[in-house]
Amino acid sequence: MSSFFHRRKGLVPYLLLSPGLAWLAIFFIVPLAYLGYQSLKSGIFPTYEFTWEFSNYTEAVSDYHPQLVRSFVYAGIATVACLVLAYPLVYWIAFRAGRWRNLFLLAIVAPFFVTYLIRTLAWLNILADEGPVVGLLQWTHVLGEDERLLATTFAVIAGITYNFLPFMALPIYVSLEQIEPRLLEAAKDLYASPVQAFLRVTLPLSAPGIVAGTLLTFIPAAGDFINAELLGTPKQQMIGNVIQAKFLESLDYPTAASLSFILMAAILVAVLAYARVVGSEKLTG
Amino acid sequence: MNPRLTRNQLVRRGAAGLTVLSLPGLLAACGGGDDGGGGDSSGEVAKVLNFANWPLYIDVDDQTKRRPTLDAFTAKTDIKVNYFEEINDNAEYFAKVQGPLSQGQGIDRDIFVFTDNSRFPGLLVDQGWVQKLDKELIPNISNLIDAQASPPFDPNREYSLPWQSGMTGIAWNEDVTGPVESIEQLLEDPKLKGKVTMLMELADSVGLTILANGDDPATVDDDVFNRAADRIQAAVGSGQIRRFTGNDYAQALTGGDLAASVAWSGDVIQLLLDNPNLKWAVPKDGGMIWTDNMFIPTGGSVPTASTYMNYVYEPAVAAKLAAAINYVTPVKGAREELAKSDAKTANNTLIFPDDELLTQLHQYDSAALNNQEHITRWQQVLGQ
Numbered sequence: 093m094s095s096f097f098h099r100r101k102g103l104v105p106y107l108l109l110s111p112g113l114a115w116l117a118i119f120f121i122v123p124l125a126y127l128g129y130q131s132l133k134s135g136i137f138p139t140y141e142f143t144w145e146f147s148n149y150t151e152a153v154s155d156y157h158p159q160l161v162r163s164f165v166y167a168g169i170a171t172v173a174c175l176v177l178a179y180p181l182v183y184w185i186a187f188r189a190g191r192w193r194n195l196f197l198l199a200i201v202a203p204f205f206v207t208y209l210i211r212t213l214a215w216l217n218i219l220a221d222e223g224p225v226v227g228l229l230q231w232t233h234v235l236g237e238d239e240r241l242l243a244t245t246f247a248v249i250a251g252i253t254y255n256f257l258p259f260m261a262l263p264i265y266v267s268l269e270q271i272e273p274r275l276l277e278a279a280k281d282l283y284a285s286p287v288q289a290f291l292r293v294t295l296p297l298s299a300p301g302i303v304a305g306t307l308l309t310f311i312p313a314a315g316d317f318i319n320a321e322l323l324g325t326p327k328q329q330m331i332g333n334v335i336q337a338k339f340l341e342s343l344d345y346p347t348a349a350s351l352s353f354i355l356m357a358a359i360l361v362a363v364l365a366y367a368r369v370v371g372s373e374k375l376t377g
Numbered sequence: 378m379n380p381r382l383t384r385n386q387l388v389r390r391g392a393a394g395l396t397v398l399s400l401p402g403l404l405a406a407c408g409g410g411d412d413g414g415g416g417d418s419s420g421e422v423a424k425v426l427n428f429a430n431w432p433l434y435i436d437v438d439d440q441t442k443r444r445p446t447l448d449a450f451t452a453k454t455d456i457k458v459n460y461f462e463e464i465n466d467n468a469e470y471f472a473k474v475q476g477p478l479s480q481g482q483g484i485d486r487d488i489f490v491f492t493d494n495s496r497f498p499g500l501l502v503d504q505g506w507v508q509k510l511d512k513e514l515i516p517n518i519s520n521l522i523d524a525q526a527s528p529p530f531d532p533n534r535e536y537s538l539p540w541q542s543g544m545t546g547i548a549w550n551e552d553v554t555g556p557v558e559s560i561e562q563l564l565e566d567p568k569l570k571g572k573v574t575m576l577m578e579l580a581d582s583v584g585l586t587i588l589a590n591g592d593d594p595a596t597v598d599d600d601v602f603n604r605a606a607d608r609i610q611a612a613v614g615s616g617q618i619r620r621f622t623g624n625d626y627a628q629a630l631t632g633g634d635l636a637a638s639v640a641w642s643g644d645v646i647q648l649l650l651d652n653p654n655l656k657w658a659v660p661k662d663g664g665m666i667w668t669d670n671m672f673i674p675t676g677g678s679v680p681t682a683s684t685y686m687n688y689v690y691e692p693a694v695a696a697k698l699a700a701a702i703n704y705v706t707p708v709k710g711a712r713e714e715l716a717k718s719d720a721k722t723a724n725n726t727l728i729f730p731d732d733e734l735l736t737q738l739h740q741y742d743s744a745a746l747n748n749q750e751h752i753t754r755w756q757q758v759l760g761q
Contacts, residue, residue: 136749138479138504159760221634240571242634243619325620326613329760337756341468341577343475344753 131349140346148350156334156351160358163330166245166320167313170252174260174309175302177253182261183294186268200261208255212322215251216242219323243325251319256312260305267301268294303370311359331355423681425457429470429489431669432462432624433647434541436701446697450688456681461486466577466623467495474674478506483676488685490540494580494667496746498530498537507536507672514683517690520709525668529743537670538686539707541643541698544727544738545581545665548640550630551654557637559661560589564612572636574629575609577621579755580741581665582609582639588663588739597745603754610758621759631655642727643704657727659737666738668707703728 131148133140153160185196203211218225219242226242229235241247271294279289317332331351338348436446447458464470471491474484491497501507512518521538531537549557553572557563563573564586575582584594586605593601612618619635626638631652645657673682688694692710699706700715700722706729716723726734745751 138475138500155757216628220629220632222632238571243571325616326618326758326760327616333760334756337760340472341466342752342756343468343472344749 127349127352130345131353133346137343137345145346148346149354152347152350152354156331159329159331159334160354162328163314163316163332163355164358164362166249166252166328166330167310167316170249170256170313171260171306171310173249173253174257175306178257178261178264178305179302182265182268186265186271197262197265200258204258208318211255212251212318215247215254215323219247242323245324245328247323248319248328248330251323252313252316255316255319256309259308259312263304263308264298264301267298267304271297299370306366307363311363314359314362315355421680422454422456422684423487423678424455425459426488426678426681426685427459427461427486428685429461429463429486430540431464431490433644434462434490434669434702434704435460436697446689446694449694450685453688454684456684458685464490467492467497471495471497471500475506478675479504481675484674485676486674487677487682488671489674490669490671492578492667492669493528493530493743494578494584494665494741494746498528498670498672499743499747501672501674502530502536506675508675508677508679509535510538510673510686511679511683514680515687515690517687520690520692520695522707522709525707528668528670531670537672538690540669540671540689541702541704542666542668542707543704544642544659544730545576545585545639545667546642546657546659547585547637548626548630548645548655548657549637550633550635550652551656553633554636556656556658558658560585563637563639563660564589564608564617567617569636570615570617571619572634573618574620574622574626574635574638575618576626576639576641577623577759579752580667580746581641582621583751583755584665584739584741585639585660585663588665589660591662594665594739594741597742597748597751599750602745602748602751606751606754606758613758643702646703646725646727659734663737663739666705666735666740699728705730 129142130140132142132145134143134145134148135141181200185193189196217223220226221240221242226235226240229241230237230239235241275293275297276289279293284292314330315332317330317336320328320330320333321336332355335348335351335355338344338351435444437443438445444460447460451457470489474486474489477484491501515538518534518538521534525539525542526534528534528537547557547560547563554569557566557569557573563569563575580594583597583602583605586608587594587597587601590601590604590608592604609618622638624641624644626635626640627644627648629635630638630640631648640657642657645655649655649657671682671686673679689698690708692708692714695706695708695711696715696718699711700719703725706712712723712729722728730738
């Protein structure tokens, strides 16, 4: 047996790769091809026919570009908010929390033991018009008497931020944790101020974590529909809501499929542009 | 379950899967046989009945959490009932079951329920995805009220029998607002801004608005539809409508986040028991009435399902159901039966509507329910 592999060394990598490739083929390429096939059909349910109906794409864009743009704006704001919230938090955990590190990390991950839907439903109670948060904000005149938090753009973006925070926090934590403390000591020895040391040592070394975190946050957030569904109004609907409704409510599979492709393409373009700006070596660490 | 496919089944499904490169097809070929636990489509009565229905739609004993009418059915017939509260939305449930049904496979259910103000009853019958009832096993069909004898999707009641009917009107919370008795007030009164919801079901929300416009929901052409859709869209645009909902308006309405909602009659009667500040009314321009219908999907056991349908058409059983779930029963004699034990419920016009109330209720144009342009437009109103 071993001599077989010896003689045909060239086969081994392919044999090792084949389970992964088969997995990709069955669960990614086949469904994707099927989605593409669906997206070019025409007709009405249940008799859709394959007719190379490219107008599905142009009509989808002209009908639903507001939701598409909104999804990217919301996902972008939520990603920045996640970064601003997560970075100081994990910085503190990585450098200052000492032996409590794992406990604090667990605290970040703990809400994830509860399902996504339940976590989001909890915000319905927290932000309710008659709830404590709105009451406090109205009492302190941050919110007017008639203003509310629930069913606003703020609630939707806050919900997305909350739900995706760990995807931002954990990669940044990993890259911060790996920083060699002696590099910071060296910076200090070379008369760098704490701010300079952070900007010229810590921040660049944690950049791969930031890049990974922003991608892990932005990509699923752009396709999210739960937060807009539960915490928003019809005016906050995102492209994920449109796809969900097209698929489940209208049974309009061609439009749902073409919108899915458009979303994928738009995200791909956004990610490539981002990679271009930050430099592709950061994507791979 | 029959884990082994016959060769013929395997070849047929495998071929179907490959020719259209369909993942559902491939997965189906890997799945079990079509006859699942639901028993045979024909022949003997099975030992088990699998019944899919909406939540809060059958009698439940508060103490034991058991369902008395189902227990009594089992005691009487020796048929065990698996009751699945798995339908929350006609379209969503249909999307879930249409894959197997379109391939001629069963879904492991003997009875499921669809509402006549959606396009799905018609689709199910036209596509042949439901089976004919065995009327010889349903002598109690004679108790079906005349108004329900001949619906457009099934003129001779060959495939379906009503489960319950219900009314769509307006519910409001008296702690937050005075009476809200018209769609005009709901959609346009600035005092209610951001504190009202409508239902996601097209026929409910558009139907009420058509009535408020002075049009007739029984004949919905493009003009009638668009007038109503424009009016609702304007209310979304102004921020008047907070959300479109399914059953989930209940929590926000009782909590006071909402002042008023388009709501189903039975839901609110059930909520009223705990929240006397809730009110429900048919809007002054008229309300909508709809009926949930039981069907036997492909693969379901016709004799078993028919036996159960016969059982719920006994007036005494129908009376128990009506008293528990507070929707409108389609069974003659149920009211008289209930009056013997519970006169108050028997005199509740929201459960047993009188003629005066019935004249205010309307059905949505069944042909227009299938209009793809209307469906698309409605989706755009729901999310802008």
